[in-house]
Amino acid sequence: MLRLDDLALFARTAELGSLSAAARELDCSPAVASAALKRLEQQLQVRLFVRSTRSLRLTGEGEQFLEHARSALHSLELGRQQLAGGKAAISGVLQLSAPSDFGRNVLLPWLDQLQQEHPQLSLRLLLSDRVADLFRQPVDIALRYGAPEDSSLVALPIAAHNRRVLCAAPAYLARHGAPRQLEELRQHNCLQYMLGGRVHERWSFSDGRRSQAVTVSGNRISDDADVVRRWAVAGQGLVYKSWLDVAADVQAGRLQVLLPHWQGEPTPLNLICAHRDQLSKPVQLLREHLRQGCAHLLQQAPWLG
Known part of the structure; x- marks a missing residue:
């Protein structure tokens, strides 16, 4: 039978991207956490994570099981709340x-x-x-x-683990083409965001080995991040936004992720x-x-x- 604490450790490890970080949050030692994860994998007879000295990521089976683990933990939490007073x-x-x-x-x-x-x-x-x-x-x-x-x-x-992504609407790309290199961003109309009077015109990226920043320019700037996203959806230019903010637009086809091999800065x-x-x-x-x-x-x- 699967143990509840093993499921909780697995879910938090997936969310944090780190077994040691999940162990600290759940107040157990890395050795205990590693043993719990190994026990869960043995019970499921699948490998849940691909692990190396520097990284940890879910396998395909791990991604599939994660939704079931979260659902089970959420259901048990709701039951606990109802017993505690509903x-x-x-x-x-x-x-x-x-x-x-x-x-x-x-x-x-x-x-x-x-x-x-x-x-x-x-x-x-x-x-x-x-x-x-x-x-x-x-x-x-x-x-x-x-x-x-x-x-x-x-x-x-x-x-x-949220990051920024570079995006543009299909209508903009049809008129101007998609950049193939980061340097080409200087040739595009880049929609910029301003906070505290400072324009965020320096867009930073990494390919895992090196980092590169590009100073961009464009004809539209706003201190409202939602306005900048709406301009991008309307085909007015390129945008550099939090993935959480544009995920629905990307999935619906309103925006397209550009240069996906370059990771945006952590957000x-x-x-x-x-x-x-x-x-x-x-x-x-x-x-x-x-x-x-x-x-x-x-x-x-x-x-x-």
């Missing part, structure tokens, strides 16, 4: 700040589902690309790309709060809901293909 225990106001693009186009349906499952939960959602002041604004937690500049804040990983998504005592039941429930949703989107990420 949906009535998840109530109150969840005050959340999120980036404009991720908030409008990814987060909203997930919040709808969360409230359907827990109707006594109320939401207060602030959408802005500016960093929320958790000590002054009426929010308890914030979703943000990258680590917080204030080291006193608590950052909990939601999508640690981890974190849940930020001022104190660990703010990790209430609604916040913990939201965190797990978001981790599962982001993990599903990251399974289709181009750098994993």
Whole structure:
């Protein structure tokens, strides 16, 4: 019979991309974690990960089993919550700040589902690309790309392995062609994002052996990340965006990933709060809901293909 702690270790290892990181989070030694993973593979009679001294990735069988493991863990967690008081225990106001693009186009349906499952939960959602002041604004937690500049804040990983990707709409590519090398980005209209008065015009990439940055230019700049994405979908130029923000557009054919052999810069998504005592039941429930949703989107990420 499969052990629950083995399934939990497997799921967290897949999400974090590191067995040692999963072991630390689950408060067990690397040796115990390795033995648990080996035990699970023996019981399933398949290899779940391809491991080397520097990397760890899911096998095809591992990707297939991961969805079943997550579903089983989620079902057991729901059962535990019902025994502990059911949906009535998840109530109150969840005050959340999120980036404009991720908030409008990814987060909203997930919040709808969360409230359907827990109707006594109320939401207060602030959408802005500016960093929320958790000590002054009426929010308890914030979703943000990258680590917080204030080291006193608590950052909990939601999508640690998210990256930026280079994209354009089929209509733009039909008119201007697709770049074949990074240097060709200078010849294209690059849609740029501005935060805190600074334009993000230097786009960085890596092929696993070397890194390269290109300073781009274009005729459209906005401080709203959702606007920049909409311009790209409308065929106005190239865009360099978080995969989580454009995954649905890529899957629907509205955007096409360019130069997929070049990886964009890491853009981890974190849940930020001022104190660990703010990790209430609604916040913990939201965190797990978001981790599962982001993990599903990251399974289709181009750098994993």
